[in-house]
Amino acid sequence: MAGMAFLLFLLLHLRSPTVADPDDERCLFNLHQSLEDPNGSLRNWTKSTFASPCNGFTSYLQGATCNNGRVYKLSLPNLSLSGTISPFLSNCTNLQSLDLSSNSISGPIPTSLSSLLNLAVLNLSSNRLSGPIPPQLAFCAYLNVIDLHSNELIGPIPDQIGLLVRLSAFDVSYNRLEGPIPVLLSNRTGVGSGLPRFNASSFVGNKDLYGYPLPPMRGKGLSVLAIVGIGLGSGMLSLVLSFTAVCIWLRVTDQGTSMPGEEGKISHLMPDY
Ligand SMILES: *[C@@H]1O[C@H](CO)[C@@H](O)[C@H](O)[C@H]1NC(C)=O
Ligand SMILES: *[C@@H]1O[C@H](CO)[C@@H](O)[C@H](O)[C@H]1NC(C)=O
Ligand SMILES: *[C@@H]1O[C@H](CO)[C@@H](O)[C@H](O)[C@H]1NC(C)=O
Ligand SMILES: *[C@@H]1O[C@H](CO)[C@@H](O)[C@H](O)[C@H]1NC(C)=O
DSSP states (O other): OHHHHHHHHHHHHHHSSSOEEHHHHHHHHHHHHHOOTOOOOOTTTTTTHSSSSSTTTEEOSTTTEEEEEEEEEEOOSOOEEEEEEGGGGGGOOOOOOEOOOOOOOEHHHHHHGGGGGTTOOOEOSSSSSOOOOOOOGGTTTOOOEEESSSSSSEEEOOOOOGGGOOOOHHHEEESEEEEEOOOOHOOOOOTTSSSSSSSSSGGGGGGGESSTTTTTTTTHHHHHHHHHHHHHHHHHHHHHHHHHHHHHHHHHHHHHHHHHHHHHHHHOOOOOO
């Protein structure tokens, strides 16, 4: 049995080596085109390596991990990358993990990522991504990590995201999202704990996102009222104050005109003392 497994392993290992995978090649070539790399972190992402980025389990590309001759992990965090995410990234059809976090990548999250049917980890946090969260991400049924925090994403959290039953980490905090938090995300409980799986920290820092587990909007309404109250109050106060000031000034100048006589009296009295 073990011998069989070993033989199978050998076969798989030998079968894949230098055979170029046209899908991975198209994926890597286009991703390299769409990203900008001011620090030269992707120096060895060259055309010749795209043709055969993997030798079995060995990768020739910085940030890529191979499995059986195919790229299955791309991990390029914190490399000052800018530019955009090529829609052809979806041609890396064996991709299970994509981490482009903590760069300066802009543009949309390509809808085509929905054809990465093996994708389990998607970490695009701390970039400048804009546009909506594609509802089609729900097709990636194995997704268990979606981290999109600290971007410039707009629109609602698609209800379809709630259908990703394996989701164990979800963070869309600090974007410009709006609308209700999908019930299928907010009412999910953690394994064993019975506590909500995703707490407010997954959703804070958005423009107009509302619903459990975020604190009720009532807080926002009150603070608006409070601001109006403070505004009106200070307006009234300054009115009263300036009115009083004018009254005092009028009184002082009024007294001022009758002052000299009095003062004369006093100064006349002084020498006698
Ligand atoms: C590319 O760079 C990575 C990381 O620096 C290294 O592991 C890999 O061997 C390099 N590949 C080639 C072909 O030089
Ligand atoms: C995503 O990447 C960031 C920074 O690179 C890291 O801090 C964060 O923990 C990652 N998210 C998840 C859910 O692992
Ligand atoms: C969450 O809400 C959905 C839809 O309202 C419901 O079908 C599901 O049973 C709820 N799950 C829990 C754990 O409350
Ligand atoms: C929210 O959940 C995260 C992990 O998902 C945890 O680190 C954090 O402490 C939780 N915050 C609160 C207030 O429960």
